[in-house]
Amino acid sequence: MQEHRLPETAAATLLSLASRCHARGWAQATSGNFSVRLDAHRFVVTKSGLDKGALRAEDLLVVDLDGNPLTEGRPSAETPLHAQIYRRRPGITAVAHTHSVAATVLSRALLAEGYVVLSGFEMLKALVGISTHETSIRLPIFPNDQDVPRLAAQVDAELGGDDCVYGYLLAGHGLYTWGENVNEAARHVEAIEFLLECVLHGRR
Ligand SMILES: CSCCC(=O)C(=O)COP(=O)(O)O
Numbered sequence: 001m002q003e004h005r006l007p008e009t010a011a012a013t014l015l016s017l018a019s020r021c022h023a024r025g026w027a028q029a030t031s032g033n034f035s036v037r038l039d040a041h042r043f044v045v046t047k048s049g050l051d052k053g054a055l056r057a058e059d060l061l062v063v064d065l066d067g068n069p070l071t072e073g074r075p076s077a078e079t080p081l082h083a084q085i086y087r088r089r090p091g092i093t094a095v096a097h098t099h100s101v102a103a104t105v106l107s108r109a110l111l112a113e114g115y116v117v118l119s120g121f122e123m124l125k126a127l128v129g130i131s132t133h134e135t136s137i138r139l140p141i142f143p144n145d146q147d148v149p150r151l152a153a154q155v156d157a158e159l160g161g162d163d164c165v166y167g168y169l170l171a172g173h174g175l176y177t178w179g180e181n182v183n184e185a186a187r188h189v190e191a192i193e194f195l196l197e198c199v200l201h202g203r204r
């Protein structure tokens, strides 16, 4: 195993993103995973199966852009999905995956349509590049799959690095979103989770 020092700032920002999502109830019971890009070839990701509300620096590891570990430990089972995002979106430096009730319920209910529409909400302006509520975005929904490399290949085939996409849903599972820095990724998670709750409430 090669020596790869984990920069303290990357570790601290990643731990704070995970603990913020856990505190909001979006990463309960070890669900969710989080990552930060180190450079063009590597990123730091949370280890698999851990309580995302109690992560420490030693619970993170470095992987390459194919998801192969470069430091000791078992990376998140969903590392191939993070790797797909970093490979196809060179400007992205942070990825968050959450398991909220709204994302879980809506992605299952709307799987046949293939997407959730988020339209007309002021909160859309929290997403980078959007400056009016008079807009509409789609969050694609993919069927869940326990074969994560196959799932990542499907996401890659259907989305690639499409700039118009702010995130996607896995049916009955959760949300993936990202940002050009950790603050932007955190803002996107909070905005999208809020918007999904609005859509869910509107269907009741
Ligand atoms: C208990 S959640 C099941 C696994 C999952 O979907 C998840 O997000 C957490 O997986 P990880 O390997 O990153 O802990």
Ligand SMILES: [Zn+2]
Pocket (backbone or CB within 6 Å): 031, 032, 033, 078, 097, 099, 173, 174
């Ligand atoms: Zn998950």
